[in-house]
Amino acid sequence: MKPVAEYNFLDPAVVENPFEFHRALREQAPVYEVPGIGLFLVSTHAGVLEVIEDPRRFSSKSGPAVGGMAPPAEVIAAMSKGYPHVDTLITSDPPDHIRYRSLVSRAFSARRVAGLEDYIRGVARDLVSSFLHEGTLDLVPAYAVPLPLSVIADQLGVPRSDMARFKKWSDDAVAPLGGMISLERSVECAESIVEFQHYMASIIEERRADPKDDILSDLIEARLDGAEPLNVPEMLSILQQFLVAGNETTTNLIASATMLLCQNRDQLALVRAEPALIPNMVEEAVRLESPVQSLFRLATEDTTVLDTKIPKGARIVVMYASANRDAAVFPDPDRFDVRRENAKSNLAFGRGEHFCIGVALARKEAAIAFETLLGATRDLRLSPGKNDFAHVPSFILRGLKQLAVDLTPA
Ligand code: HEM
Numbered sequence: 001m002k003p004v005a006e007y008n009f010l011d012p013a014v015v016e017n018p019f020e021f022h023r024a025l026r027e028q029a030p031v032y033e034v035p036g037i038g039l040f041l042v043s044t045h046a047g048v049l050e051v052i053e054d055p056r057r058f059s060s061k062s063g064p065a066v067g068g069m070a071p072p073a074e075v076i077a078a079m080s081k082g083y084p085h086v087d088t089l090i091t092s093d094p095p096d097h098i099r100y101r102s103l104v105s106r107a108f109s110a111r112r113v114a115g116l117e118d119y120i121r122g123v124a125r126d127l128v129s130s131f132l133h134e135g136t137l138d139l140v141p142a143y144a145v146p147l148p149l150s151v152i153a154d155q156l157g158v159p160r161s162d163m164a165r166f167k168k169w170s171d172d173a174v175a176p177l178g179g180m181i182s183l184e185r186s187v188e189c190a191e192s193i194v195e196f197q198h199y200m201a202s203i204i205e206e207r208r209a210d211p212k213d214d215i216l217s218d219l220i221e222a223r224l225d226g227a228e229p230l231n232v233p234e235m236l237s238i239l240q241q242f243l244v245a246g247n248e249t250t251t252n253l254i255a256s257a258t259m260l261l262c263q264n265r266d267q268l269a270l271v272r273a274e275p276a277l278i279p280n281m282v283e284e285a286v287r288l289e290s291p292v293q294s295l296f297r298l299a300t301e302d303t304t305v306l307d308t309k310i311p312k313g314a315r316i317v318v319m320y321a322s323a324n325r326d327a328a329v330f331p332d333p334d335r336f337d338v339r340r341e342n343a344k345s346n347l348a349f350g351r352g353e354h355f356c357i358g359v360a361l362a363r364k365e366a367a368i369a370f371e372t373l374l375g376a377t378r379d380l381r382l383s384p385g386k387n388d389f390a391h392v393p394s395f396i397l398r399g400l401k402q403l404a405v406d407l408t409p410a
Contacts, residue, residue, distance in 0.1 A: 156239060
């Protein structure tokens with residue numbers, strides 16, 4: 001294993017296959033200062049927990065920046081044609097965060113998610129019937145993308161006829177997070193977000209006048225005793241988080257879990273024989289492939305993490321993906337084990353105040369995706385010679401570009 005100092009964490013080859021680097025970090029420097037840029041990488045389960053469970057010492061506020069890096073002037077100019085940036089939920093701290101969280105929790109209640117089950121099953125069934133007899137197909141655009149995309153778009157009042165635009169907005173909201181795109185593309189993404197904001201602002205007005213039984217209407221109606229309801233810029237900020245979080249992450253989970261099942265045929269056989277294992281299989285896939293690889297925090301005071309000194313103002317990368325392969329918590333951590341007893345101890349959905357608000361929805365969507373797909377097929381295999389398992393380049397999100405599979409209907 002190379003010394004950590006010899007890795008460049010933004011090198012495309014490291015981003016594509018980060019796990020050896022993560023292991024080097026955990027073993028050599030669980031809290032590692034990237035020389036000269038005031039950035040600390042925290043890579044063990046205990047270290048990540050120490051940071052994310054203490055929002056007072058470690059702020060989530062980012063402003064319009066990605067990871068604390070101010071956007072270029074051209075991007076700021078493009079964004080100025082949209083609604084003002086507000087730090088909500090994922091980029092806010094207590095006490096503001098508590099207000100946002102309480103308002104949004106009402107829209108994301110367990111009752112609402114439970115009530116969506118039959119409807120999600122219907123979406124999954126329609127998709128599977130549309131490709132079941134194709135034999136060989138790319139599962140990403142056929143299934144992993146449209147399942148969560150349809151669910152969140154329906155819940156936000158976006159008509160199916162606008163689905164392609166919705167997907168483009170989602171891709172353009174995600175692309176800058178990786179920090180690996182050109183200036184021209186960054187401006188294009190900013191323009192796309194502004195278009196999304198104007199589009200959603202008009203749907204919000206429609207829903208205000210004519211509420212429906214969906215998440216958007218709940219968000220508009222949400223009230224707390226003595227607190228202001230959400231205003232339009234706040235709602236747009238939250239909707240943008242749903243667009244990214246409610247969509248790309250779940251897509252990436254469905255695709256990577258399919259890859260893992262096909263690569264580990266003994267595990268696929270276990271799940272086929274005992275479908276009750278599906279929720280734990282999903283948890284194990286989310287642990288191993290971590291759709292959200294890392295996120296940022298900012299030190300609000302001179303402090304320590306795992307006894308390593310961190311100065312006030314330093315940026316911290318909490319490496320969920322690395323924490324999820326920490327052998328101190330997960331024995332034989334690189335193994336895909338659908339029966340792993342503590343798979344749910346993964347940090348893929350975060351922990352503490354910012355624990356994923358969509359976790360119940362994501363788990364339900366992924367479980368239904370596999371119940372439906374495995375129920376409809378007798379065999380599911382990787383198409384020989386058609387997969388390079390390359391990922392969309394991003395330091396933050398991990399998602400397969402494509403996944404070619406051969407299906408045999410049941
Ligand atoms: C496999 C799917 C998903 C993964 C891996 C995932 C991961 C995460 C993680 C790691 C966080 C914590 C952020 C932090 O520590 O700062 C988070 C928060 C969040 N997630 Fe998810 N998520 C998923 C699905 C969803 C879905 C379906 C939605 C909603 C439609 C959603 C909405 C959010 C929101 C709004 C937050 C911010 C919560 C807060 O700051 O209080 N996520 N998610």
